[in-house]
Amino acid sequence: MNDDVAAREIASEQEFVDTVYRQLADSARSAEQLAAEGRARGQLGHEGGLVERDAMLFQAAKRIATLDAAHEGLVFGRLDMRDEIDDEPRYVGRIGLRDGNHDILLIDWRAPASAVFYQATPAEPQGVIRRRILRSVGETVVGVEDDLLDPEADEATERNLPIVGEGALMAQLSRARDRSMHSIVATIQAEQDQAIRAPEKGVVLITGGPGTGKTVVALHRAAFLLYGDRRRYETGGVLVVGPSGVFMRYIERVLPSLGETAVALRSLGEVVDGLRASRRDDPRVAEVKGSVAMAELLRRASRQSVPGAPREFRVFYRDDVLLLGPRELGQVRRQLLSMGPRNRSTTKVASTLIDTLWRQVKSERARERTKEDFAEEMRTSDAFLDFAASWWPVLDAATVLGWLGDYDLLTWVAEGVLDDEAVRLLSKSWSEDLSVDDIPLIDELRYLLGDPPLVNDTDQDELGLADTSLQELSLSTEREWGGQRTWTPPTNRVEDDGYAHVLIDEAQDLTPMQWRMVGRRGRTATWTIVGDPAQSSWPVPAEAARARAEALGKKDLHEFHLSTNYRNSSEIYAFAAEYAQRAGLQADLPNAVRSTGIDPRHLVDPDLEGATRRTLADLVDAVAGTVGIVVPVARRAEVSGWVAGWPETDGMTEGDDARVVVLTGLDTKGLEFDAIIVVEPQEIETESPTGTATLYVVYTRATQQMVTVASSSPGE
Numbered sequence: 001m002n003d004d005v006a007a008r009e010i011a012s013e014q015e016f017v018d019t020v021y022r023q024l025a026d027s028a029r030s031a032e033q034l035a036a037e038g039r040a041r042g043q044l045g046h047e048g049g050l051v052e053r054d055a056m057l058f059q060a061a062k063r064i065a066t067l068d069a070a071h072e073g074l075v076f077g078r079l080d081m082r083d084e085i086d087d088e089p090r091y092v093g094r095i096g097l098r099d100g101n102h103d104i105l106l107i108d109w110r111a112p113a114s115a116v117f118y119q120a121t122p123a124e125p126q127g128v129i130r131r132r133i134l135r136s137v138g139e140t141v142v143g144v145e146d147d148l149l150d151p152e153a154d155e156a157t158e159r160n161l162p163i164v165g166e167g168a169l170m171a172q173l174s175r176a177r178d179r180s181m182h183s184i185v186a187t188i189q190a191e192q193d194q195a196i197r198a199p200e201k202g203v204v205l206i207t208g209g210p211g212t213g214k215t216v217v218a219l220h221r222a223a224f225l226l227y228g229d230r231r232r233y234e235t236g237g238v239l240v241v242g243p244s245g246v247f248m249r250y251i252e253r254v255l256p257s258l259g260e261t262a263v264a265l266r267s268l269g270e271v272v273d274g275l276r277a278s279r280r281d282d283p284r285v286a287e288v289k290g291s292v293a294m295a296e297l298l299r300r301a302s303r304q305s306v307p308g309a310p311r312e313f314r315v316f317y318r319d320d321v322l323l324l325g326p327r328e329l330g331q332v333r334r335q336l337l338s339m340g341p342r343n344r345s346t347t348k349v350a351s352t353l354i355d356t357l358w359r360q361v362k363s364e365r366a367r368e369r370t371k372e373d374f375a376e377e378m379r380t381s382d383a384f385l386d387f388a389a390s391w392w393p394v395l396d397a398a399t400v401l402g403w404l405g406d407y408d409l410l411t412w413v414a415e416g417v418l419d420d421e422a423v424r425l426l427s428k429s430w431s432e433d434l435s436v437d438d439i440p441l442i443d444e445l446r447y448l449l450g451d452p453p454l455v456n457d458t459d460q461d462e463l464g465l466a467d468t469s470l471q472e473l474s475l476s477t478e479r480e481w482g483g484q485r486t487w488t489p490p491t492n493r494v495e496d497d498g499y500a501h502v503l504i505d506e507a508q509d510l511t512p513m514q515w516r517m518v519g520r521r522g523r524t525a526t527w528t529i530v531g532d533p534a535q536s537s538w539p540v541p542a543e544a545a546r547a548r549a550e551a552l553g554k555k556d557l558h559e560f561h562l563s564t565n566y567r568n569s570s571e572i573y574a575f576a577a578e579y580a581q582r583a584g585l586q587a588d589l590p591n592a593v594r595s596t597g598i599d600p601r602h603l604v605d606p607d608l609e610g611a612t613r614r615t616l617a618d619l620v621d622a623v624a625g626t627v628g629i630v631v632p633v634a635r636r637a638e639v640s641g642w643v644a645g646w647p648e649t650d651g652m653t654e655g656d657d658a659r660v661v662v663l664t665g666l667d668t669k670g671l672e673f674d675a676i677i678v679v680e681p682q683e684i685e686t687e688s689p690t691g692t693a694t695l696y697v698v699y700t701r702a703t704q705q706m707v708t709v710a711s712s713s714p715g716e
């Protein structure tokens with residue numbers, strides 16, 4: 001291709017892009033002006049709507065410009081259509097924009113009119129003669145890449161459109177990786193576009209092997225839904241759940257770069273408002289905590305009497321001694337529990353206890369008084385009120401989970417539900433901080449215990465107990481991902497847990513208890529579920545499948561399968577796929593399209609530290625982007641020590657932009673790096689029951705180069 005032609009084409013696109021940015025600045029100015037006038041008039045009428053719309057547009061554009069300018073510009077696509085459809089070029093961008101005459105300047109990528117940009121093919125051009133992708137840095141067009149989809153129409157119309165470039169997709173896939181995922185608006189592929197624009201009812205299930213774009217597609221789908229029904233999804237909220245905090249940080253910029261921030265991004269340890277856990281349990285403990293047997297264990301725990309609470313109440317009333325002993329209290333407890341969640345009954349405790357006491361009143365002197373007189377006396381008795389409040393306090397879920405740290409109590413509650421080994425593992429783990437797998441247990445207990453009635457509920461709050469811990473918890477809730485418009489539920493009460501859309505990434509890893517937790521948040525929601533069973537680190541898939549089916553209820557399922565691996569070089573993926581087959585993982589093997597000519601290397605060296613350091617020095621030079629060092633859990637601290645403060649990685653191992661990161665196999669889920677060093681792969685494989693799946697995940701993280709380093713050959 002003649003360079004002059006390319007330069008001419010770039011210059012002409014630049015003119016258009018300049019017009020768009022000028023228009024954006026104009027819109028911003030007029031939005032500000034209108035807002036000022038509106039404020040001055042003290043009211044916003046019809047114009048108010050316009051101000052709001054333009055202001056939003058401006059904000060979105062500003063975010064896009066600042067967050068992702070280096071990668072994809074505001075204007076990224078152009079379609080030249082057959083004359084009878086449109087004799088003017090159509091431009092596609094991250095947002096829609098009109099010019100001063102209200103004519104369309106830029107079509108939002110999510111608008112129906114843009115679908116053809118992604119779906120037209122040479123076999124079915126759908127009226128498109130030429131599709132052009134514009135690559136920009138900031139506001140400057142640096143390249144154009146064309147596909148001639150309908151050469152016959154081109155000839156027939158005598159347009160002779162110039163065709164420039166050789167593949168925007170390959171350019172995009174070969175770019176150096178940094179610590180953030182980027183949007184793919186300019187190069188969404190046809191099979192991905194179908195999943196993004198799927199009918200929104202029910203559940204959209206996106207499957208596919210490693211690197212097929214499941215995550216990035218699901219995020220674009222969230223943006224698509226927000227565009228289509230902003231009122232519904234912004235009001236009800238969109239919940240995006242991923243495996244870890246590291247992963248959430250990796251994906252957190254994609255939606256803002258598409259102009260959307262009204263989304264709650266939560267790792268599995270942060271789904272319950274106000275709680276945050278990142279510690280992972282030992283796999284054996286995690287397996288017990290994730291199993292559905294925990295639901296029964298917690299149901300029993302939620303019905304226990306409060307450890308340490310008074311077991312008896314005695315009152316002398318006229319000539320009677322009235323007693324609430326274990327038998328009477330047992331009956332009252334069962335009666336209260338039959339009325340619904342425990343905390344809801346805080347308003348009924350006093351009256352139920354009073355009824356029981358009153359039934360014991362026998363003496364004549366006592367009978368001279370009415371039950372109301374007796375009740376009045378009890379309700380003004382400090383001794384009675386203190387007893388009732390400590391016998392039936394408002395319980396919060398973490399407190400009840402804390403009870404189970406007591407080995408004897410746990411053994412009692414777990415009778416017939418868990419074996420002795422599981423009880424031992426659990427009681428030990430509950431003497432430590434909350435782990436990721438404790439969060440669904442707390443959530444389960446929140447629902448079993450219920451919220452105390454609000455003070456202004458019609459039920460009278462007899463003991464003044466209602467307005468306590470759970471509500472305070474919501475006031476002090478801190479939002480990790482809290483940008484200004486980031487969506488958060490209005491309170492921490494269970495009735496406000498529901499979202500309008502729930503997006504689950506790496507769904508193959510959810511335990512049954514985690515499915516129950518997310519299921520409660522999506523009873524009336526639409527869903528997007530993304531996963532690859534071969535990458536699963538949950539050892540009992542059938543149980544998880546049942547829990548998933550329960551979480552989704554009768555919702556319609558729309559399945560989409562992605563078949564091209566856009567992440568790994570074909571050399572790296574060939575090795576990973578061969579491993580998956582050897583390990584019997586029944587993996588869904590996508591087609592990796594990009595070759596680098598560099599095979600993975602496998603080093604065996606008794607000097608593990610030396611070999612790792614040398615490899616790292618090589619890779620840091622060889623690739624422009626990130627390098628991940630993946631280690632067995634037990635070696636994490638040791639290997640981190642090898643690379644910290646080391647001159648060759650100076651400034652590359654600290655902070656959010658660090659190029660070199662040390663992480664465990666499970667930490668790598670969903671992430672990608674230019675180069676990966678796998679330290680002692682065999683230990684990663686044997687450190688958990690699903691170690692082979694974890695190692696397969698690790699082998700599918702590198703875009704350019706992968707080196708394994710072991711101190712001895714397998715089997716030695």
Ligand SMILES: Nc1ncnc2c1ncn2[C@@H]1O[C@H](COP(=O)(O)OP(=O)(O)OP(=O)(O)O)[C@@H](O)[C@H]1O
Pocket residue numbers: 169172173181182184187188189192208209210211212213214215216217532566567669670671672700
């Ligand atoms: N159409 C596309 N254009 C450009 N890049 C793409 C495209 N589709 C996917 N990618 C890139 O491929 C990489 C893998 O995508 P993603 O992480 O979404 O895959 P995944 O299927 O979720 O992977 P895994 O299951 O292995 O975690 C990302 O860098 C993503 O940006």
